[in-house]
Each structure stands twice: as structure tokens, then as C-alpha cells.
Amino acid sequence: MRELRARDVDVWCTYLEHEERARSLASSTGAHAVPCDLRDVESVKAAVAAASAEGPLSILVHAAGRFAAESFAEVTAPAFGDVMHLAVRAPFVAVQELVRTKVKDARADVVIIGALDAGQSLPLPPHFAAGEGAKTALAMSLAKGLGPMNVRVNAVSVGVLAGGMSSALSESMAQDFASFSALGRKGTAEEVAKAVTFLALDSDFLSGKTIPVNGGL
Numbered sequence: 020m021r022e023l024r025a026r027d028v029d030v031w032c033t034y035l036e037h038e039e040r041a042r043s044l045a046s047s048t049g050a051h052a053v054p055c056d057l058r059d060v061e062s063v064k065a066a067v068a069a070a071s072a073e074g075p076l077s078i079l080v081h082a083a084g085r086f087a088a089e090s091f092a093e094v095t096a097p098a099f100g101d102v103m104h105l106a107v108r109a110p111f112v113a114v115q116e117l118v119r120t121k122v123k124d125a126r127a128d129v130v131i132i133g134a135l136d137a138g139q140s141l142p143l144p145p146h147f148a149a150g151e152g153a154k155t156a157l158a159m160s161l162a163k164g165l166g167p168m169n170v171r172v173n174a175v176s177v178g179v180l181a182g183g184m185s186s187a188l189s190e191s192m193a194q195d196f197a198s199f200s201a202l203g204r205k206g207t208a209e210e211v212a213k214a215v216t217f218l219a220l221d222s223d224f225l226s227g228k229t230i231p232v233n234g235g236l
Contacts, residue, residue, distance in 0.1 A: 022212040024048045026220060028078065031070035033057070057083050057109035058101055067116040075121045078219045081110035082132040084151060091145050099146040106133070106150030107157055114161055118168065129172040130218045131158050132211070133229075155229045162227030171226040173218045178233025181205040201235025 023030050030048070033055035034041035045052035055066035070076060084106050089098065110131050121127050133154035134147075143151075158174035165172060179196040197205050214232045218225070 020044070020050055020212075021048055022209075022216040023078070023080075023219065024050060026216065028220070029073075031066075033066050058104045060108070060112050063109050063112045064116055067113055067120075071117075071120050075125065076117050077121070077125065077127050079110075079113055079117050079127070079129045080132065080215060080219065081113065081130070082215075083109065084132075084134060084147070086134075086144070086147055089144055089146070094144070094146050099149075102146045102150045103153070107153045110154070111157060111161075114165075114170075114172070118165060118170065121170075124169055127168075127170045128219045128222075129158075129161065129170065130215050131172070131174040132215065133174055133176050158229060159227045166226060171218075171222065173222070173226060174229040175211065175214055175218070176229050176231045176233065177206070177211050178231070178236055179205050180211070181207055196236070197234070199236060200233060204234060206232065206234055 020030055020032055030050040032041065032045060032050055032052050034052055035054065035056055038052075038054070041052045044050070051070075053066050053069045054062075056062040067076065085102055110129075114129055117127060117129070131154045134143075134151040154174050155176070158172050161170075162172040178200060179193050193205065197203060211232050214230055218230065
């Protein structure tokens with residue numbers, strides 16, 4: 020959010036919980052905060068409508084996921100569905116709404132942030148891995164289908180960070196991931212934000228790709 024605001028982009032962010040924190044962050048950066056349950060289709064549509072009320076959207080960044088620690092045997096069908104709705108259905112619906120409301124031939128850029136790509140095999144809960152891995156295929160498919168409409172779609176696969184969803188990992192596992200990376204450390208949210216901002220604003224001939232921001236895993 021801060022990187023985009025620094026480039027004078029009008030930013031709308033969504034939240035489900037921690038309203039006070041979300042509105043405080045939005046206020047401090049000059050952004051806008053709107054409530055949204057990404058697991059609910061109508062809520063996603065309403066959030067996109069609110070963000071595009073003053074003009075069509077030109078950038079969409081999906082940065083949401085839920086790390087669930089259940090083992091294979093413990094995963095229920097509803098839990099699997101919740102993870103997939105949040106990780107895959109939500110950005111799909113949001114992109115549908117963006118395309119429906121955008122000006123014909125106007126440029127639009129979509130960035131989907133995930134935790135792994137199809138080339139990685141990691142010891143992760145199966146429903147979490149399925150949802151995050153599906154983001155790569157979704158980005159490729161949307162890029163191919165929407166390219167003729169001047170829409171670029173890319174994904175970012177994020178490694179272990181110092182905070183955020185990475186906090187759900189045990190410290191020993193987090194340190195293992197960090198030690199296996201070429202840089203030998205955890206990443207930061209700011210480093211991910213720079214990659215996202217590049218894809219959203221500065222990349223003209225890149226689409227359908229997943230960019231690994233993981234320190235060289």
C-alpha cells in the first residue's frame with residue numbers, strides 16, 4: 020500500500036477483522052479502507068464497486084490467504100472450501116468485476132500474491148498448498164484470456180518473511196527456509212511491495228508469469 024501511495028496511486032484496501040488497524044493504516048497513508056469478506060462472492064463484488072465508484076479500476080492486487088495448520092487427515096471439506104474461496108475464487112471474481120467496469124482498451128494490471136509456485140514442493144498443509152499453488156495457474160489463464168483486452172496478470176510467490184502469515188510457521192521451520200535461500204535470511208514486506216509495484220506500474224511486456232520473491236529458494 021505504501022509503495023503504491025508513494026507513486027500517487029489512489030488505493031482502496033479491504034479488511035474483514037481489525038477494522039481500527041485497517042482504517043488507521045489507510046488514514047496514515049491517504050488510502051481508503053472498505054470491509055469485505057473475500058470468501059463471499061457478493062462481498063467481493065461490493066468491494067470492487069466501492070473502489071470503482073469514482074472511476075474504473077486500473078490496478079488490482081490480491082494479497083490474501085489463510086495458513087491452516089491442519090494435517091491431511093484433519094482437513095474438512097468446509098475448511099478446504101474456505102481456503103480455496105479466499106485464495107482463488109476471490110481474485111477471479113474481483114478480476115471479472117474489474118474487466119466488466121473498465122474502459123474498453125484501457126490498461127489494467129492484476130497482481131496475485133501467493134506463497135509458492137508450481138515448481139516448489141514444500142512441507143505445507145494440503146489445502147493451503149492447493150490454494151496457493153492454484154494462483155499460478157489462475158494468473159496464467161487470466162493473462163492469456165485477457166491479454167487482448169490490454170490486461171496484464173502476473174503472480175508473486177513470496178518466501179518466508181519476518182512477520183505476517185510467516186509467523187504461523189514454527190521458528191525452526193522458518194529458519195530452515197531462510198537458511199536454504201541464497202540470501203540466507205527472511206524477507207520483508209517492503210521487499211515484496213517493491214516487486215508488486217513494479218508489476219503493477221512499470222512492467223509493459225510481462226504477463227502470465229509468477230515472480231519468485233523468496234531470497235533465492
